[in-house]
Amino acid sequence: MAVVWCPDWPVVAWGIPLDEPAVVVVANRVIACSPAARAEGVSVGLRRRDAQGRCPDVAVLDRDVDRESRLFEPLAIALEALTPHVEIRGPGLLGFPTRGPSRFFGGDEAMADETLAVVLPVLANRGSCRVGVADGAFTARLAARSERAIDGPRIVDPGESAAFLAGLPIAELQSAQTPTADLIDVLGRLGLSTLGAFAALNPADVVGRFGQEGQIAHRLARGEDEHPPDLRRPAPDLAVTWAFEPAADRIDRCAFAAKALADELHASLSSNGLACVRVGIEAETESGEQHLRLWRHDGALSAAALAERARWQLDGWLHLTRMMRQSARERPETADLRGTAPGGSDGLRGTSPGGSNRHDDWTQEIPDDIGVGAGIARLTLIPDEVVPASGRQLGFWGGRAERADDVTRAVGRLQGLLGPEAVTVPEWRGGRGPGEQIALIPAAAVDLGEERVATARQWIDEPWPGSVPQPAPAMVLADPIPLTIIDAAGGVVGVTGRGEITANPARVSGLNGPTAQAIHRQAGSKRGSRSVTAWAGPWPADERWWDVMSHRRRARMQLTLDDGSAHLVVIEDGEWWLEATYD
Amino acid sequence: MVMAGVSVVDTEPRGLRERLDPEILAKLKPVTLSGEQVLDVPELLKPLFPWGGLQRGWSVGVEGCGGWSLSMAMLGEALGAEGWLAVVGVPSFNVAAAAGFGVRLDRMLVVEDPGPGRWATVIATLCESVDVVAFAPGMRVGVRDQRRLTARAREQGTVLVHLDGGATWPSAIDLTLSVNTLRWDGIGDGHGHLKRRLVSVSAAGRRTGAAGAPVEMWLPDARGALGAATSIEATVEPAIESTVETAVQSTVDPAASPRSAGARHTHSKTPASPTPVTW
Numbered sequence: 001m002a003v004v005w006c007p008d009w010p011v012v013a014w015g016i017p018l019d020e021p022a023v024v025v026v027a028n029r030v031i032a033c034s035p036a037a038r039a040e041g042v043s044v045g046l047r048r049r050d051a052q053g054r055c056p057d058v059a060v061l062d063r064d065v066d067r068e069s070r071l072f073e074p075l076a077i078a079l080e081a082l083t084p085h086v087e088i089r090g091p092g093l094l095g096f097p098t099r100g101p102s103r104f105f106g107g108d109e110a111m112a113d114e115t116l117a118v119v120l121p122v123l124a125n126r127g128s129c130r131v132g133v134a135d136g137a138f139t140a141r142l143a144a145r146s147e148r149a150i151d152g153p154r155i156v157d158p159g160e161s162a163a164f165l166a167g168l169p170i171a172e173l174q175s176a177q178t179p180t181a182d183l184i185d186v187l188g189r190l191g192l193s194t195l196g197a198f199a200a201l202n203p204a205d206v207v208g209r210f211g212q213e214g215q216i217a218h219r220l221a222r223g224e225d226e227h228p229p230d231l232r233r234p235a236p237d238l239a240v241t242w243a244f245e246p247a248a249d250r251i252d253r254c255a256f257a258a259k260a261l262a263d264e265l266h267a268s269l270s271s272n273g274l275a276c277v278r279v280g281i282e283a284e285t286e287s288g289e290q291h292l293r294l295w296r297h298d299g300a301l302s303a304a305a306l307a308e309r310a311r312w313q314l315d316g317w318l319h320l321t322r323m324m325r326q327s328a329r330e331r332p333e334t335a336d337l338r339g340t341a342p343g344g345s346d347g348l349r350g351t352s353p354g355g356s357n358r359h360d361d362w363t364q365e366i367p368d369d370i371g372v373g374a375g376i377a378r379l380t381l382i383p384d385e386v387v388p389a390s391g392r393q394l395g396f397w398g399g400r401a402e403r404a405d406d407v408t409r410a411v412g413r414l415q416g417l418l419g420p421e422a423v424t425v426p427e428w429r430g431g432r433g434p435g436e437q438i439a440l441i442p443a444a445a446v447d448l449g450e451e452r453v454a455t456a457r458q459w460i461d462e463p464w465p466g467s468v469p470q471p472a473p474a475m476v477l478a479d480p481i482p483l484t485i486i487d488a489a490g491g492v493v494g495v496t497g498r499g500e501i502t503a504n505p506a507r508v509s510g511l512n513g514p515t516a517q518a519i520h521r522q523a524g525s526k527r528g529s530r531s532v533t534a535w536a537g538p539w540p541a542d543e544r545w546w547d548v549m550s551h552r553r554r555a556r557m558q559l560t561l562d563d564g565s566a567h568l569v570v571i572e573d574g575e576w577w578l579e580a581t582y583d
Numbered sequence: 584m585v586m587a588g589v590s591v592v593d594t595e596p597r598g599l600r601e602r603l604d605p606e607i608l609a610k611l612k613p614v615t616l617s618g619e620q621v622l623d624v625p626e627l628l629k630p631l632f633p634w635g636g637l638q639r640g641w642s643v644g645v646e647g648c649g650g651w652s653l654s655m656a657m658l659g660e661a662l663g664a665e666g667w668l669a670v671v672g673v674p675s676f677n678v679a680a681a682a683g684f685g686v687r688l689d690r691m692l693v694v695e696d697p698g699p700g701r702w703a704t705v706i707a708t709l710c711e712s713v714d715v716v717a718f719a720p721g722m723r724v725g726v727r728d729q730r731r732l733t734a735r736a737r738e739q740g741t742v743l744v745h746l747d748g749g750a751t752w753p754s755a756i757d758l759t760l761s762v763n764t765l766r767w768d769g770i771g772d773g774h775g776h777l778k779r780r781l782v783s784v785s786a787a788g789r790r791t792g793a794a795g796a797p798v799e800m801w802l803p804d805a806r807g808a809l810g811a812a813t814s815i816e817a818t819v820e821p822a823i824e825s826t827v828e829t830a831v832q833s834t835v836d837p838a839a840s841p842r843s844a845g846a847r848h849t850h851s852k853t854p855a856s857p858t859p860v861t862w
Binding site: 403406407409410411413414417418422423424425426427428434435437438440443451452455456457469470471472473474475476477478501504534535536537558560563564565566580582583 | 652687701774
């Protein structure tokens with residue numbers, strides 16, 4: 001098995017030159033960074049803020065999986081020059097069985113060199129590429145990731161997989177789909193720090209202790225395939241087909257069909273107790289050409305994942321068609337050349353491994369594969385490899401297990417509607433005034449599924465002398481309302497420089513209603529006068545006197561009025577304002 | 584595991600049933616009626632709700648002075664540890680006070696300004712993923728928006744809380760809780776500070792039968808949460824409070840042993856709030 005891996009593919013797909021620092025973030029975590037950013041100390045898993053702190057001029061990009069898969073398709077097409085059995089494992093990673101190509105080129109080394117020679121021109125210095133060859137896909141992938149794969153293909157000789165893996169840390173199991181982080185964590189805490197130590201355990205013991213998941217992890221650590229070799233080839237009638245009438249050349253029509261097909265395929269597989277780990281996506285164009293691409297997933301593919309892969313694949317093909325039309329318009333002489341060799345007449349290129357012609361850029365890649373004007377006439381999903389479905393356990397009491405994901409999706413939609421800053425989440429802050437104790441953070445800047453320390457009251461453990469005593473008012477006015485407070489004789493009440501009130505307050509005018517609703521609705525209107533039944537304060541707060549711009553000198557007072565309402569009023573520069581209401 | 588469970592049920596269903604906790608049995612019922620899908624409310628508020636709890640899909644309004652605090656107290660219990668709350672278009676809703684009543688800040692979304700035209704769309708979107716949406720539209724709601732939101736909330740089991748008591752809602756809402764403030768404790772004529780408030784809460788609405796008796800409670804009590812009002816506190820105190828403006832008050836207050844034996848006790852137990860510094 002050979003694995004071709006393009007490091008930092010999410011960044012490469014954005015077309016960022018490798019010498020410019022850039023990161024791709026998902027949920028505020030870096031998932032990929034360019035080599036230039038890595039040189040500045042940015043690493044995968046970092047928070048966006050930390051990454052920007054380490055490398056201030058880094059370009060922060062959102063992940064665009066559609067784009068990643070679309071631009072990965074040319075690599076797969078290029079590799080079809082070597083083998084027809086290219087299987088895409090995800091954007092940036094593909095694999096193919098090596099037996100045929102190795103025999104043809106005369107050994108694994110020559111085949112791997114040829115692979116690089118085919119892929120690198122397609123990448124055209126946009127990104128780098130590594131090749132690993134080993135008995136199994138997992139080992140080959142780790143070989144491609146190893147340091148030695150930077151300079152050239154890393155080849156693990158047949159039967160040497162276990163020895164190669166033995167020295168690697170147990171955390172490398174993460175790159176496979178099945179063993180969860182929990183299992184890897186447990187193994188680490190059991191003292192099994194390397195794959196070799198884990199592989200040395202008795203398989204029966206591992207299965208007894210960790211079940212199926214442990215069994216798969218153990219197989220991987222021993223250098224064997226993820227799946228036992230007795231995979232059943234599914235009956236061909238499980239494949240599902242959609243005929244387009246007329247032929248589709250737009251991705252939205254294709255995506256619609258792909259969704260329906262994926263649902264149908266998934267339903268028929270699960271009614272047979274099967275789950276698909278490798279799906280073939282086959283498209284037939286109007287002119288009768290057939291294109292087949294295999295997609296593999298280490299876990300079983302869900303209906304949504306099937307639909308997604310089909311959509312990616314069709315988008316990749318259609319995108320190439322569009323690009324080729326463009327280049328045909330721009331360079332008529334090339335189009336003439338193509339005209340002499342009608343597209344698709346030689347069928348799938350990959351059937352002749354020797355016929356590898358080098359390509360200088362991405363656009364010249366296309367003409368052999370999808371002819372001009374070729375819409376997709378028929379789409380077929382073929383369950384290429386299936387395993388017994390182990391199913392997925394949902395919450396027994398009907399609970400929604402993925403609530404944070406749900407909420408994150410809703411937040412995403414609202415941000416599309418209202419702008420990225422419109423949806424916020426509250427956090428505690430220190431402060432004296434009632435409105436200063438909570439800060440609203442844009443929801444886009446936090447991971448809603450994670451625990452956030454600043455949402456716990458204990459986050460603020462410093463005392464704030466001079467703060468308004470508990471309980472907190474239920475309503476803090478966004479725009480304070482101006483008030484007039486007078487004493488029994490009709491004189492205006494003030495607060496002296498010593499923080500003492502000049503006269504007992506007797507009446508308040510400027511409030512229009514007893515309840516928060518009334519205040520909320522009629523903020524600003526200056527009618528109504530109420531008598532004061534009780535009052536407390538004033539509590540002066542001379543804040544930030546060291547800073548001219550943000551210096552505020554205020555005194556607060558609590559009042560209850562004859563209608564039963566209670567308010568927090570504040571005086572600043574001799575004027576009273578309604579700051580909050582104890583609604 | 585599953586196979587084993589099935590075989591047990593098949594062979595001796597009766598024995599298993601007897602061994603099970605009745606509460607679990609109730610949950611095991613395959614069908615839940617809409618009236619049974621209720622969110623818990625604080626024990627004190629239960630008499631006010633026809634099903635003993637906040638029914639999913641309902642519209643609930645709070646009105647009167649103290650209504651916002653009541654909504655916070657209600658939601659603190661109803662949302663629990665996992666429920667999500669969204670507050671839409673109410674920039675003056677004090678999150679700190681809600682936290683005092685047990686609402687979790689890490690399960691809260693705030694949309695301060697949904698914009699004039701998109702108010703209903705925002706709430707409809709939020710209904711799909713949060714449990715409770717609290718809002719107070721600044722203007723009259725159109726009948727179309729109202730129907731759409733009501734249907735969406737029913738379908739998704741989301742509770743809509745009208746912080747304006749449903750005043751801007753074109754039709755009657757399911758339940759309105761009216762709060763009447765009886766008195767504030769702890770504040771005097773230039774001394775003390777607001778500590779607790781005695782309120783009476785009554786419920787009305789098209790979903791309730793005959794209006795029940797108003798329930799009296801401390802909202803908030805000395806801990807800043809919802810507290811039960813004993814009959815002595817509730818009846819004795821007003822007599823003293825009515826004299827608050829007179830000079831007698833200063834003499835009554837230290838000698839108020841009968842009325843606030845309980846109340847004073849509570850005060851002394853709670854940590855004294857930080858005394859404000861004076862200039």
